[in-house]
Amino acid sequence: MVAMGNGGERTAREDVICARYIKCLLEGRTCLIDEEIRSLRTDGGEHFFRPQTQEIFPQEDFRLCTRRDIFPFVLRVEKRENGGLESVKIDVQE
Structure with a gap:
Protein backbone atom coordinates (compact mmCIF):
# COMPACT_ATOMS: atom_id res chain seq x y z
CA MET A 1 0.00 0.00 0.00
CA VAL A 2 1.16 3.47 -0.81
CA ALA A 3 -0.30 6.64 0.67
CA MET A 4 0.27 9.19 -2.08
CA GLY A 5 -0.69 12.25 -0.07
CA ASN A 6 -0.92 15.49 -2.00
CA GLY A 7 0.65 14.94 -5.39
CA GLY A 8 3.06 12.41 -3.93
CA GLU A 9 4.92 15.31 -2.31
CA ARG A 10 3.19 16.05 0.99
CA THR A 11 1.47 13.92 3.60
CA ALA A 12 -2.32 14.14 3.60
CA ARG A 13 -4.24 13.71 6.87
CA GLU A 14 -6.87 11.56 5.22
CA ASP A 15 -4.21 9.10 4.05
CA VAL A 16 -2.73 8.84 7.54
CA ILE A 17 -6.17 8.25 9.08
CA CYS A 18 -6.99 5.64 6.44
CA ALA A 19 -3.66 3.86 6.92
CA ARG A 20 -4.18 3.72 10.68
CA TYR A 21 -7.69 2.35 10.17
CA ILE A 22 -6.49 -0.36 7.77
CA LYS A 23 -3.71 -1.30 10.19
CA CYS A 24 -6.28 -1.70 12.98
CA LEU A 25 -8.41 -3.93 10.74
CA LEU A 26 -5.44 -6.11 9.84
CA GLU A 27 -4.50 -6.45 13.50
CA GLY A 28 -8.08 -7.21 14.55
CA ARG A 29 -8.28 -4.11 16.74
CA THR A 30 -10.99 -1.48 17.07
CA CYS A 31 -9.96 1.87 15.66
CA LEU A 32 -11.86 4.95 16.76
CA ILE A 33 -11.53 7.40 13.87
CA ASP A 34 -14.98 9.00 13.65
CA GLU A 35 -13.88 12.27 15.27
CA GLU A 36 -10.81 12.46 13.04
CA ILE A 37 -13.00 11.96 9.97
CA ARG A 38 -15.33 14.74 11.15
CA SER A 39 -12.35 17.05 11.69
CA LEU A 40 -11.25 16.58 8.07
CA ARG A 41 -14.14 18.81 7.06
CA THR A 42 -12.25 21.84 8.42
CA ASP A 43 -8.67 20.50 8.43
CA GLY A 44 -7.76 18.98 5.09
CA GLY A 45 -11.09 18.68 3.28
CA GLU A 46 -12.18 22.32 3.15
CA HIS A 47 -12.01 22.39 -0.65
CA ARG A 80 0.50 -8.35 -15.82
CA GLU A 81 3.11 -10.07 -18.02
CA ASN A 82 2.87 -7.23 -20.54
CA GLY A 83 3.83 -4.74 -17.80
CA GLY A 84 0.32 -3.36 -17.45
CA LEU A 85 -1.57 -3.15 -14.19
CA GLU A 86 -5.00 -4.59 -13.46
CA SER A 87 -7.32 -4.14 -10.49
CA VAL A 88 -8.70 -7.45 -9.24
CA LYS A 89 -11.75 -7.63 -6.96
CA ILE A 90 -11.21 -9.80 -3.87
CA ASP A 91 -14.32 -10.70 -1.86
CA VAL A 92 -13.93 -10.37 1.90
CA GLN A 93 -15.38 -13.13 4.05
CA GLU A 94 -16.75 -12.03 7.42
Whole structure:
Protein backbone atom coordinates (compact mmCIF):
# COMPACT_ATOMS: atom_id res chain seq x y z
CA MET A 1 0.00 0.00 0.00
CA VAL A 2 1.16 3.47 -0.81
CA ALA A 3 -0.30 6.64 0.67
CA MET A 4 0.27 9.19 -2.08
CA GLY A 5 -0.69 12.25 -0.07
CA ASN A 6 -0.92 15.49 -2.00
CA GLY A 7 0.65 14.94 -5.39
CA GLY A 8 3.06 12.41 -3.93
CA GLU A 9 4.92 15.31 -2.31
CA ARG A 10 3.19 16.05 0.99
CA THR A 11 1.47 13.92 3.60
CA ALA A 12 -2.32 14.14 3.60
CA ARG A 13 -4.24 13.71 6.87
CA GLU A 14 -6.87 11.56 5.22
CA ASP A 15 -4.21 9.10 4.05
CA VAL A 16 -2.73 8.84 7.54
CA ILE A 17 -6.17 8.25 9.08
CA CYS A 18 -6.99 5.64 6.44
CA ALA A 19 -3.66 3.86 6.92
CA ARG A 20 -4.18 3.72 10.68
CA TYR A 21 -7.69 2.35 10.17
CA ILE A 22 -6.49 -0.36 7.77
CA LYS A 23 -3.71 -1.30 10.19
CA CYS A 24 -6.28 -1.70 12.98
CA LEU A 25 -8.41 -3.93 10.74
CA LEU A 26 -5.44 -6.11 9.84
CA GLU A 27 -4.50 -6.45 13.50
CA GLY A 28 -8.08 -7.21 14.55
CA ARG A 29 -8.28 -4.11 16.74
CA THR A 30 -10.99 -1.48 17.07
CA CYS A 31 -9.96 1.87 15.66
CA LEU A 32 -11.86 4.95 16.76
CA ILE A 33 -11.53 7.40 13.87
CA ASP A 34 -14.98 9.00 13.65
CA GLU A 35 -13.88 12.27 15.27
CA GLU A 36 -10.81 12.46 13.04
CA ILE A 37 -13.00 11.96 9.97
CA ARG A 38 -15.33 14.74 11.15
CA SER A 39 -12.35 17.05 11.69
CA LEU A 40 -11.25 16.58 8.07
CA ARG A 41 -14.14 18.81 7.06
CA THR A 42 -12.25 21.84 8.42
CA ASP A 43 -8.67 20.50 8.43
CA GLY A 44 -7.76 18.98 5.09
CA GLY A 45 -11.09 18.68 3.28
CA GLU A 46 -12.18 22.32 3.15
CA HIS A 47 -12.01 22.39 -0.65
CA PHE A 48 -15.04 20.06 -0.79
CA PHE A 49 -17.19 22.75 0.84
CA ARG A 50 -16.16 25.84 -1.15
CA PRO A 51 -18.72 26.99 -3.73
CA GLN A 52 -15.93 27.90 -6.19
CA THR A 53 -14.45 24.35 -6.17
CA GLN A 54 -17.65 22.30 -6.47
CA GLU A 55 -17.02 21.52 -10.13
CA ILE A 56 -13.77 19.68 -9.39
CA PHE A 57 -14.30 18.76 -5.70
CA PRO A 58 -18.04 18.12 -5.24
CA GLN A 59 -19.24 18.09 -1.64
CA GLU A 60 -20.79 14.65 -2.19
CA ASP A 61 -17.29 13.22 -2.82
CA PHE A 62 -16.30 14.06 0.75
CA ARG A 63 -19.21 12.05 2.12
CA LEU A 64 -18.54 9.12 -0.19
CA CYS A 65 -14.81 9.08 0.52
CA THR A 66 -15.19 9.15 4.30
CA ARG A 67 -17.74 6.35 4.62
CA ARG A 68 -16.23 3.08 5.71
CA ASP A 69 -17.11 -0.61 5.72
CA ILE A 70 -19.59 -0.24 2.87
CA PHE A 71 -18.08 -2.67 0.35
CA PRO A 72 -17.64 -6.43 0.97
CA PHE A 73 -14.50 -6.50 -1.17
CA VAL A 74 -11.06 -4.98 -1.66
CA LEU A 75 -9.21 -4.19 -4.87
CA ARG A 76 -5.75 -5.61 -5.38
CA VAL A 77 -3.57 -4.24 -8.18
CA GLU A 78 -1.62 -6.91 -10.01
CA LYS A 79 1.13 -6.49 -12.57
CA ARG A 80 0.50 -8.35 -15.82
CA GLU A 81 3.11 -10.07 -18.02
CA ASN A 82 2.87 -7.23 -20.54
CA GLY A 83 3.83 -4.74 -17.80
CA GLY A 84 0.32 -3.36 -17.45
CA LEU A 85 -1.57 -3.15 -14.19
CA GLU A 86 -5.00 -4.59 -13.46
CA SER A 87 -7.32 -4.14 -10.49
CA VAL A 88 -8.70 -7.45 -9.24
CA LYS A 89 -11.75 -7.63 -6.96
CA ILE A 90 -11.21 -9.80 -3.87
CA ASP A 91 -14.32 -10.70 -1.86
CA VAL A 92 -13.93 -10.37 1.90
CA GLN A 93 -15.38 -13.13 4.05
CA GLU A 94 -16.75 -12.03 7.42
